[in-house]
Amino acid sequence: MAAPADVIVVGAGPAGATAARSLALGGARVQLLERFRFPRNKPCGGGITTRALRRFPYLGAALDRITTHYISKLYLEGPSGRGVVLTSHEPAVVMIRRLEFDDLLARLAVEAGAELIEDACVSQVHADDEGVRVTTRDGREFCARYLVAADGVNGIVTRRLGLHPGWDAAGVALDMMEETPNERLRALEPGTLWVSYGQGGTNGYGYIFPKRDHINVGIGCLLSHFREQIHLAPYQMQQRFVSELRRRGIVEGESSREDFTPYHIPVGGPIRNTARGRVLVAGDAGGFVNAYTAEGIYYALVSGDLAARAVIDDRGIDDPRRGTTAAGRYVRAWRREIGAELRDSVLIQKYLFRDASRIDGVVSSADTYRQAADTIIAYATGTTSYAEARRRLLARFPCVVVRMARGALAG
Ligand SMILES: Cc1cc2nc3c(=O)[nH]c(=O)nc-3n(C[C@H](O)[C@H](O)[C@H](O)COP(=O)(O)OP(=O)(O)OC[C@H]3O[C@@H](n4cnc5c(N)ncnc54)[C@H](O)[C@@H]3O)c2cc1C
Known part of the structure; x- marks a missing residue:
């Protein structure tokens, strides 16, 4: 058996690599287990809203190490074929290739002090009050005091631990x-x-x-x-x-x-149990994806970082009495930072995707009410918070809220 770490992170995508980096910088001994060997690909559009660069200032300079393409023009087309072009003053999206981006994030985690263990496909997981133990398909065992599950949409950790039964086809x-x-x-x-x-x-x-x-x-x-x-x-x-x-x-x-x-x-919103005891779930494994834009990288980075911070806390990881409060701290932290937008995204998806004319309505509104479009761009670039963007949009389109609330109540 390998020497015990403070934290095992399963999965070295954006959520896991970010968690591992933040944990290592916070002084934890971290083992980052990844089933593949880098560079490895992950099917993804590779568009990241530039608010990620404000939230994670180190990323801007790090991205110079890989191929990027900054975009400030969005063309949005409704089902009727009507389209609108939205332009931002500064880049709203940075395009990356996951082959390079994920390799970069894993390297950043290693540079911060995390131990990356590749070709380590986790197949069994055990967690109790004392700690966690994972076993890889080739029979290796790893133990730690905490586990961050960041093994993606098809991950096994949440299922093995009874935190999530798996996605239904509508989610x-x-x-x-x-x-x-x-x-x-x-x-x-x-x-x-x-x-x-x-x-x-x-x-x-x-x-x-x-x-x-x-x-x-x-x-x-x-x-x-x-x-x-x-x-x-x-x-x-x-x-x-x-x-x-x-x-x-x-x-x-x-x-x-x-x-x-x-x-x-x-795209069904965060799972019910994103943390329990010594296990915290981040990224796609926890359903942290915007339900109508399918943006997931930003939320993977944020949830990975918040999971790490919840484990470390501000006093460091060495106090065993603080162990079991990490789960609660994590849930409160993600709800505070990204909870409202993820919850709203599910309501918006259900409302818009029920009737094609509603999406056409959004496209027309983006064309007619340029201030509304500017608000959305400001949110994507991180110059306006979600709470503020939401407040402005609700003030402009109050009747939509009533219709969405009715739609939500009707299921
Ligand atoms: C086609 C497509 C297009 C998309 N386009 C965009 C986009 O343009 N912008 C955007 O923001 N989001 C996009 N997304 C969503 C985005 O890809 C995900 O939200 C994001 O990758 C989530 O990161 P993650 O770290 O949680 O999971 P992942 O990126 O899936 O990483 C999980 C990691 O865990 C590893 N792993 C899995 N199981 C095990 C195991 N048992 N043991 C060890 N390791 C394991 C995997 O190999 C992988 O490295 C897209 C998704 C798809 C499918």
């Missing part, structure tokens, strides 16, 4: 996406993030996320909708979507099967 999106080199497929407007709602059904969406040398093109919908309503294979949907984009003169080139990976995104 998860199937996102079918390719990340293809520009020599094969490219956007004709590489400075614009392109998002279209209503692709393949009311709750469907399609997007083009241009990178410096690649393009990410994807199409997605709720898994329940895909199973019940779509009679095409994922890659057939993707090919149709790319052909349509080419016909409209939005991209040129060919879709690439070898760069295509369908994958799940949890």
